[in-house]
Amino acid sequence: MRRASSADRIAPPMMALLASPVGALVRAVARIRTSVHIKLLAGFLLITLLFIAMTAVSLLMVAETARQTNLLDQAHERVGWSRQIEHALAMQMHFTSMALLAQADGSVGFILRENNRFNDTLARLETAAPPEERALIQAIRGAQEDAMATVADIANALRDRRLADAMTALRTRQEPTYQKIEGLVGSLVAAEETRMTRLRTSISAARARSLRLMAGFAVASVVVALSGGFVISWSFILPVREAHGFLSDVAEGRFGGTIVVPNRDEFGALAERMNWMSRELHRLDDEQRVAAETLRGLNERLALASRAKSEFLANMSHELRTPLNAILGFTEIMLDELYGEVPPSLREPLVDIQTNGRHLLGLINDVLDLSKIEAGRLELGAGEYSVQEIVDVVHASLKSLAFEKGLAFGTRVPAEIPPAWGDGRRLTQCLLNLAGNALKFTRQGRVEIDVRLDDGWLTYRVIDTGIGIPKEEVENIFAEFRQVDTTITKEYGGTGLGLSITKRLVEMHGGRIGVESELGKGSTFFFTVPLHADGGVA
Amino acid sequence: MKDRTVLHIEDNEYNRKIVRQLLSRTSFRLLEAVDGEEGLAVAQRELPDLILMDVQLPRLSGLDATRLLRADPRTAKIPLVVVTSFALSGDDRRAMDAGASAYLAKPYSPRDLMALINRFLPEN
Numbered sequence: 210m211r212r213a214s215s216a217d218r219i220a221p222p223m224m225a226l227l228a229s230p231v232g233a234l235v236r237a238v239a240r241i242r243t244s245v246h247i248k249l250l251a252g253f254l255l256i257t258l259l260f261i262a263m264t265a266v267s268l269l270m271v272a273e274t275a276r277q278t279n280l281l282d283q284a285h286e287r288v289g290w291s292r293q294i295e296h297a298l299a300m301q302m303h304f305t306s307m308a309l310l311a312q313a314d315g316s317v318g319f320i321l322r323e324n325n326r327f328n329d330t331l332a333r334l335e336t337a338a339p340p341e342e343r344a345l346i347q348a349i350r351g352a353q354e355d356a357m358a359t360v361a362d363i364a365n366a367l368r369d370r371r372l373a374d375a376m377t378a379l380r381t382r383q384e385p386t387y388q389k390i391e392g393l394v395g396s397l398v399a400a401e402e403t404r405m406t407r408l409r410t411s412i413s414a415a416r417a418r419s420l421r422l423m424a425g426f427a428v429a430s431v432v433v434a435l436s437g438g439f440v441i442s443w444s445f446i447l448p449v450r451e452a453h454g455f456l457s458d459v460a461e462g463r464f465g466g467t468i469v470v471p472n473r474d475e476f477g478a479l480a481e482r483m484n485w486m487s488r489e490l491h492r493l494d495d496e497q498r499v500a501a502e503t504l505r506g507l508n509e510r511l512a513l514a515s516r517a518k519s520e521f522l523a524n525m526s527h528e529l530r531t532p533l534n535a536i537l538g539f540t541e542i543m544l545d546e547l548y549g550e551v552p553p554s555l556r557e558p559l560v561d562i563q564t565n566g567r568h569l570l571g572l573i574n575d576v577l578d579l580s581k582i583e584a585g586r587l588e589l590g591a592g593e594y595s596v597q598e599i600v601d602v603v604h605a606s607l608k609s610l611a612f613e614k615g616l617a618f619g620t621r622v623p624a625e626i627p628p629a630w631g632d633g634r635r636l637t638q639c640l641l642n643l644a645g646n647a648l649k650f651t652r653q654g655r656v657e658i659d660v661r662l663d664d665g666w667l668t669y670r671v672i673d674t675g676i677g678i679p680k681e682e683v684e685n686i687f688a689e690f691r692q693v694d695t696t697i698t699k700e701y702g703g704t705g706l707g708l709s710i711t712k713r714l715v716e717m718h719g720g721r722i723g724v725e726s727e728l729g730k731g732s733t734f735f736f737t738v739p740l741h742a743d744g745g746v747a
Numbered sequence: 748m749k750d751r752t753v754l755h756i757e758d759n760e761y762n763r764k765i766v767r768q769l770l771s772r773t774s775f776r777l778l779e780a781v782d783g784e785e786g787l788a789v790a791q792r793e794l795p796d797l798i799l800m801d802v803q804l805p806r807l808s809g810l811d812a813t814r815l816l817r818a819d820p821r822t823a824k825i826p827l828v829v830v831t832s833f834a835l836s837g838d839d840r841r842a843m844d845a846g847a848s849a850y851l852a853k854p855y856s857p858r859d860l861m862a863l864i865n866r867f868l869p870e871n
C-alpha cells in the first residue's frame with residue numbers, strides 16, 4: 210500500500226545495521242518511556258561522565274606517579290646520607306689512626322666532630338627511613354656507641370702513655386666495630402638501592418598502565434559517543450520516516466492507514482495523534498462518501514422529477530394550446546366573416562376574446578419558457594441574424610399599441626452594423642419583452658429602441674418616459690414573479706416572468722442585462738450581447 | 748378542379764371544425780382522420796394532394812405517421828404540413844427531419860394556414 214518515495218529509502222548498509230542487534234537497541238531506546246529531551250540529555254550526560262571519569266583516573270595516575278617519584282627522591286637522599294655516614298666513619302677511623310700515629314690526643318676533637326656529624330646524619334636518616342630500616346639504624350647507632358667508647362678508651366690510654374693498650378684496643382675493638390658499622394651502612398645502602406630499583410620499576414609500570422588506561426578510555430568514549438549518537442538519532446529518524454510515508458499516503462487520499470512506532474516519547478505521542486487523525490479522516494471520508502452517494506441518489510431523483518415536470522409542462526402546454534387554437538381560430542374566422550357578416554355590436558366582444566386569448570397564449574409561453582430554462586432544456590438555435598430585422602419586427606409588433614396609447618415610438622439602428630450571430634428568434638423575444646414593458650408602463654411621452662455596436666458587443670437599449678422603478682426594487686426587478694408591487698399586476702397585467710426570461714436568454718448568449726431608472730421620470734432597460742454569440746444551454 | 752384533396756389528421760373536433768369552415772368556401776375536397784393510424788390508412792387509400800398532420804395524435808404519433816408516409820413510395824411526394832405545439836424546442840427540427848414539407852406552430856392563425864395551403868396548392 211505504501212509507495213516508497215526517495216526520502217523513504219534507507220541505504221542498504223544502514224538496513225543491515227538496523228536488522229542487527231544495533232537495530233534492536235535502537236528500538237529499545239525508542240521504547241523507553243521518557244521524553245526526547247531526557248533521552249538526548251542522558252546521551253550527552255553519559256559521554257560527559259565518561260570524560261569526567263577519564264580525567265579523574267588520569268589525575269589519580271599523575272598523583273600516584275608523583276608520590277612514587279617523591280619516594281624515589283627520598284630514597285635517593287637517604288642513600289646520600291648513608292654515604293655521608295660512611296664518610297664520617299672513615300674520617301673517624303682516619304683521625305683515630307692519626308691520634309695513634311702522633312701519639313697525641315689532639316685528634317680526639319676531630320673524632321668527636323666527625324662523630325657529631327655521623328650522629329646528626331643518622332638521626333635525619335632515622336626520621337626519614339621506612340620502619341623496616343629502623344632496626345638496621347639502631348644497630349648502626351649501637352655499634353657507633355661502642356666505637357665511641359673504644360675511642361674514649363684509646364684516648365685515655367694515649368693520655369696515660371699506654372701505647373700498647375691503645376694499639377690493642379684499636380686493633381681488637383675499634384677496627385671490628387668499624388667494619389661492623391661499615392657492613393651495616395653497606396646493608397642500608399643496598400636496601401635503599403633495592404627500594405629505588407623497585408620504585409623505578411613501579412613508576413614505569415604505572416606509566417605504561419596509565420597510558421593503556423587513557424587509550425582505553427579514549428576509545429571507549431569515541432565508541433560510546435558514536436553508538437549513542439547512532440542509536441538515539443535512529444530512534445528518532447525511524448518514526449519520522451514512518452510518519453513521512455504515512456503522510457504521503459494521506460496526501461494522496463489513502464486514509465485509514467496507521468503507523469506503528471516503538472517510541473514512547475514525543476514521537477510516539479505524535480504517531481498516536483497521526484493514527485487518530487487517520488481514523489478521523491477515514492471516518493469523515495466515509496461519511497462524505499455516504500453523503501455524496503445520498504446526494505447522487507437525490508440528484509438522480511431530482512433529475513427524474515425535473516424531467517417529469519418538463520414532460521408534464523410540455524403535455525400541459527399542448528393540452529392548453531389545443532383549445533386555445535380553437536378559441537383564437539374561431540374568433541379569427543368569425544372576424545374574417547367566414548360565418549357571414551359580423552354585426553357591429555358583436556365585433557368589439559370578438560376582438561376582446563381575441564386580445565385575451567392572445568394574452569393567455571403569452572402567459573403559457575412565458576411559463577413554458579421559464580420551465581424549459583430551469584430544466585436546462587432550452588437550447589439556443591444559433592445562426593446569422595440581422596439586428597435591423599429584429600428591431601423592425603419588434604417595432605411592427607408594438608406600433609399599434611403605441612399608437613393606441615398615443616406614445617411616440619422610434620428606433621435607431623446604425624446602418625454599419627454587420628450581420629450578427631446568435632438566436633435571432635430569442636433575441637427578438639428579449640427586445641419585445643423590454644419594449645412591450647416600456648409601452649405598458651408609459652402613459653405619455655415616448656419609447657425608443659436604440660442599438661449600438663461597441664468593440665464587438667451589441668447593446669440594445671429601450672428608453673422610456675414611464676413611471677420608473679424605485680431604487681430599492683431595481684435589484685429584484687429581474688427575479689421571477691417580481692413586479693414592483695402586486696397592484697401593478699392588476700393594473701398593467703403580465704406574469705412578471707418576462708424580465709426573468711429575458712435575463713436568462715441574454716445570459717445564455719454570454720451577455721448581461723441592466724436597468725437605469727429614476728422614479729417618475731422613466732427607465733432605460735438594456736442588454737449587451739456579443740456580436741458573435743455561441744449557442745449555450747440555460 | 749374539384750378533385751384536389753386535403754387530408755386533415757387531428758384528434759380535436761373543434762380544430763377539425765375550423766379547417767372544415769376554412770375550406771368550405773374553397774374548391775378543395777376535405778378528408779378527415781382522428782388518429783395517426785386512421786390518417787395513415789386514409790392517406791394510403793385516397794392519396795390526397797396535401798396532408799395537414801398534428802404532432803400529438805392517439806395510437807400513432809404525427810411524426811411516426813409522417814415517417815411511414817415518407818417511406819411509402821405512393822405517398823412519399825405528397826406535400827405534408829406538420830402542426831407542432833412548440834412544447835419543447837426542436838419540435839420544428841424533428842418535424843422537418845421526419846420528412847415534413849413545412850411546419851406550423853399551434854396556435855396558428857387560420858389566415859396563415861390558408862396561406863400555407865395556397866402555397867402548396869395554388870388556386871387557378
